[in-house]
Amino acid sequence: MARGTSRLEEAGVSTPRVDAEILAAHVLGVPRSQLLLSDGFTDETLLPFVQAIEKRATGVPVQHITGTAPFRHIELAVGPGVFVPRPETELMTDWGLAALAGHSRPVVVDLCSGSGAIALAVANERPDAKVYAVERSPEALTWLRRNAAARADAGDPHITVVEGDITDPSVLAELDGAVDLVLCNPPYVPSGTKVAVEVDHDPPQAVFAGEEGLDLIPAVIATAGRLLAGGGSFAVEHDETHGAEVPALLREDTRFAVIRLRYDLAQRARYTTAHKG
Ligand SMILES: C[S@@+](CC[C@H](N)C(=O)[O-])C[C@H]1O[C@@H](n2cnc3c(N)ncnc32)[C@H](O)[C@@H]1O
Known part of the structure; x- marks a missing residue:
């Protein structure tokens, strides 16, 4: 997670920590609020996380990577x-x-x-x-x-x-x-x-x-x-x-x-x- 955050920081992303957390939660299939309680990345989930971070580092919006955007109490599919x-x-x-x-x-x-x-x-x-x-x-x-x-x-x-x-x-x-x-x-x-x-x-x-x-x-x-x-x-x-x-x-x-x-x-x-x- 820390490496993901610093990669996004280096790339000039304005909210590196939040975006790294959203992408980690997406890859791990857990709510962001539960990240600390999750077992972390496995061999299967680490590569998708690194790929998601690299996409975000090129300026792809986090919502296009996760495929969803929150709005008030609902989630919208976007792309x-x-x-x-x-x-x-x-x-x-x-x-x-x-x-x-x-x-x-x-x-x-x-x-x-x-x-x-x-x-x-x-x-x-x-x-x-x-x-x-x-x-x-x-x-x-x-x-x-x-x-x-x-x-x-x-x-x-x-x-x-x-x-x-x-x-x-x-x-x-x-x-x-x-x-x-x-x-x-x-x-x-x-x-x-x-x-x-x-x-x-x-x-x-x-x-x-x-x-x-x-x-x-x-x-x-x-x-x-x-x-x-x-x-x-x-x-x-x-x-x-x-x-x-x-x-x-x-x-x-x-x-x-x-x-x-x-x-x-x-x-x-x-x-x-x-x-x-
Ligand atoms: C800034 S987006 C807003 C989308 C959404 N309401 C939101 O807040 O996320 C503007 C939307 O207006 C649509 N649009 C632009 N010109 C339009 C027109 N003349 N008639 C209908 N929709 C139009 C665009 O395709 C786009 O989906």
């Missing part, structure tokens, strides 16, 4: 072709779940759903909700459908997966004015931004959104404005540099009120919330 869900997005999901307090059988839409992280976390924590997940990429949809089926097998409610472009006004038109909560983590990184080597493993169309990074957000706001019922809640994640632009875009759309910029634990502008007036 090439789908965006790896990030812990920051758990904060926005938390806000959305809090906004549902007091609603029974709410209707929830996750725009730009990727692996289905947000939609499936909501279904897991609010089993009375009717949840829709909209995604355009065929590769991401394969992961999303697989995750939705796995969560349903685990006992969570089925979500409705919609293959569609969130800029298309006919997407989910049958729900216009009937949705209680719209959440969206769209692509928002300005093209040309130098990103961490791990981000190169995410599909570019999941990460970048034009020169300013704002190509998709006006359509996200328009779609949320169309779908939401009066009083419905909306949150959109965005780049930390868009703390002025996204609230301004929401103010321009006169359907929204109570527009608030929200920060992550490191005090970076992370998402903006609003309610339909």
Whole structure:
């Protein structure tokens, strides 16, 4: 374990110890919390561990090596072709779940759903909700459908997966004015931004959104404005540099009120919330 950690440290991995532990737990088939109690590596498990460490040292995300990413109380299957869900997005999901307090059988839409992280976390924590997940990429949809089926097998409610472009006004038109909560983590990184080597493993169309990074957000706001019922809640994640632009875009759309910029634990502008007036 110590050698794995120092190999990752040498390679410039920002969380060498955590990643070495996750990979060891994966190879040994035990929860990370039980690593200290395990018998350690055998002749059969040492080589896969060394191979996993070497992969990680070249910048392959730990989630692509284990094939899973945790998100709130669930695990998502991830790999090439789908965006790896990030812990920051758990904060926005938390806000959305809090906004549902007091609603029974709410209707929830996750725009730009990727692996289905947000939609499936909501279904897991609010089993009375009717949840829709909209995604355009065929590769991401394969992961999303697989995750939705796995969560349903685990006992969570089925979500409705919609293959569609969130800029298309006919997407989910049958729900216009009937949705209680719209959440969206769209692509928002300005093209040309130098990103961490791990981000190169995410599909570019999941990460970048034009020169300013704002190509998709006006359509996200328009779609949320169309779908939401009066009083419905909306949150959109965005780049930390868009703390002025996204609230301004929401103010321009006169359907929204109570527009608030929200920060992550490191005090970076992370998402903006609003309610339909
Ligand atoms: C940043 S990822 C977020 C994935 C997931 N919601 C999460 O938080 O992990 C953005 C997703 O939006 C999808 N996407 C990009 N443009 C889209 C569009 N016009 N319509 C629908 N989905 C789109 C991408 O394929 C990608 O899966």
